Amino acid sequence: MRKHGLAVAGICVLLLAGTACSDTKANGGGGQSTPGASTSQSNTPGASSTPDASGTPSESAAAANIAVVPAKGATSVQPDKPVTVTTTAGKLTAITLKDDDGDKVTGSFNTDKTQWTSQPQLKPGASYTVSGSAEGTDGATVPISSTFKTLKASKSLKASVVPLNGETVGVALPIQIFWNNPVKDRAAVEKRLSVKTSVPVDGSWHWVNSKQVNYRPKNYWPAGTKVTVNIDTQGVNAGNNTWGTSGRTIAFSIGKSVVSNVNVKTHTMTVRINGKLARTIPITAGKDGFTTRSGVKVIMEKFTVKRMDAATVGLKPGDPEYYNIPDVKWAQRVTSSGEFIHGAPWSSGSQGSANVSHGCVGMSLKDAQWFFNQTLRGDPVIVTGTTRHMEPGNGWTDWNTTWAAYKAGSALS
Numbered sequence: 001m002r003k004h005g006l007a008v009a010g011i012c013v014l015l016l017a018g019t020a021c022s023d024t025k026a027n028g029g030g031g032q033s034t035p036g037a038s039t040s041q042s043n044t045p046g047a048s049s050t051p052d053a054s055g056t057p058s059e060s061a062a063a064a065n066i067a068v069v070p071a072k073g074a075t076s077v078q079p080d081k082p083v084t085v086t087t088t089a090g091k092l093t094a095i096t097l098k099d100d101d102g103d104k105v106t107g108s109f110n111t112d113k114t115q116w117t118s119q120p121q122l123k124p125g126a127s128y129t130v131s132g133s134a135e136g137t138d139g140a141t142v143p144i145s146s147t148f149k150t151l152k153a154s155k156s157l158k159a160s161v162v163p164l165n166g167e168t169v170g171v172a173l174p175i176q177i178f179w180n181n182p183v184k185d186r187a188a189v190e191k192r193l194s195v196k197t198s199v200p201v202d203g204s205w206h207w208v209n210s211k212q213v214n215y216r217p218k219n220y221w222p223a224g225t226k227v228t229v230n231i232d233t234q235g236v237n238a239g240n241n242t243w244g245t246s247g248r249t250i251a252f253s254i255g256k257s258v259v260s261n262v263n264v265k266t267h268t269m270t271v272r273i274n275g276k277l278a279r280t281i282p283i284t285a286g287k288d289g290f291t292t293r294s295g296v297k298v299i300m301e302k303f304t305v306k307r308m309d310a311a312t313v314g315l316k317p318g319d320p321e322y323y324n325i326p327d328v329k330w331a332q333r334v335t336s337s338g339e340f341i342h343g344a345p346w347s348s349g350s351q352g353s354a355n356v357s358h359g360c361v362g363m364s365l366k367d368a369q370w371f372f373n374q375t376l377r378g379d380p381v382i383v384t385g386t387t388r389h390m391e392p393g394n395g396w397t398d399w400n401t402t403w404a405a406y407k408a409g410s411a412l413s
Helices: 002-020 186-190 365-374 403-408
Strands: 066-069 084-087 091-099 107-109 115-118 127-135 141-149 155-157 159-162 175-179 193-197 203-209 212-217 226-231 237-239 242-244 248-254 258-263 268-273 276-282 295-298 301-309 324-333 340-343 361-363 380-384
Touching: 066 141, 084 091, 084 127, 091 107, 091 115, 091 141, 159 226, 159 248, 175 226, 186 203, 186 212, 186 237, 193 212, 203 403, 268 365, 276 365, 301 340, 324 365, 340 365, 361 365
Parallel strands: 155 242, 258 380, 340 361
Antiparallel strands: 066 084, 084 115, 091 127, 107 115, 127 141, 159 175, 175 212, 193 226, 203 212, 226 248, 237 242, 258 268, 268 276, 295 380, 301 324, 324 340
């Protein structure tokens, strides 16, 4: 009994000592316990009484829980829908999306790396594999692997482009995209087109028809501008189950400014280079019945030597106006219908005084060679002095449309 009493007394001392650790005097008074200290226990069965440093119960660690959209094994997935990989615990550490050719699809993580989203630019009729890994809040790594297939397209959408990649062109050249199949959803396709320039340029797309869309600036391209055209149409739904199967990037440059003005009435052509008058050239233009068209023309093709056969404009051998000249020098096409600017030694007596051609602008061989050496595909030639005007589409006729009307031809206007 004596030993038992000593033991009880010892316990009481320990309890008193414990009470003294939270005494109000130690806290500076006020009768409150030290903030964050536990002074009691819950009597509720199963209740947690172990708070974290902030007083909030800590979350339990969890393995990464992965969801991939589209689902594993899915077929007929639309190519214009993004692929997403999400985890509800932890974070994604690496994600790769490849097609069966090994081509990667670009994607990005959100801020906390709980979701990865691809660009909506999948190939139609292709198999894709999603691979990667995630790390849960428990610190464990979880592998990611999933496969799916995109739907097959009835028709593909591919682009041919003017100008050529790497080409240096004139200040009036319109960018022209020709589609291999008609585009029904022009807005969806146009959203995938972009033009970047080395200097600020105000420009617009303009649909010529369902198989052609052009782009030009409000004013001529500034000389020396670098231009990049991005045609990101892989995976785009052009309508009628026509899908983009590839994209393209075209980079080109604008040369010096060469702007020419042909006055049919005065039989002269003035050439300004970078804004300064470089030469005034005597010319002859189309005679009655073959009137040269007025309007803004753009040089489309250049030939040091070109055969010119009147059969291309509907004249047949035996007709008194028929001609077939095998070696026309320094010829530059300005209309689809057959108007050229070229050397014409046979009409030297009329150059500067009369119009005697079948619609072309002719000049001496010396002047024609000089002019040929100054110009690029895409340089403008403005013709005035006749009542016959350029027909839409007879060459690169974009500059004969007002800026307001041109912009209205955009599917996104």
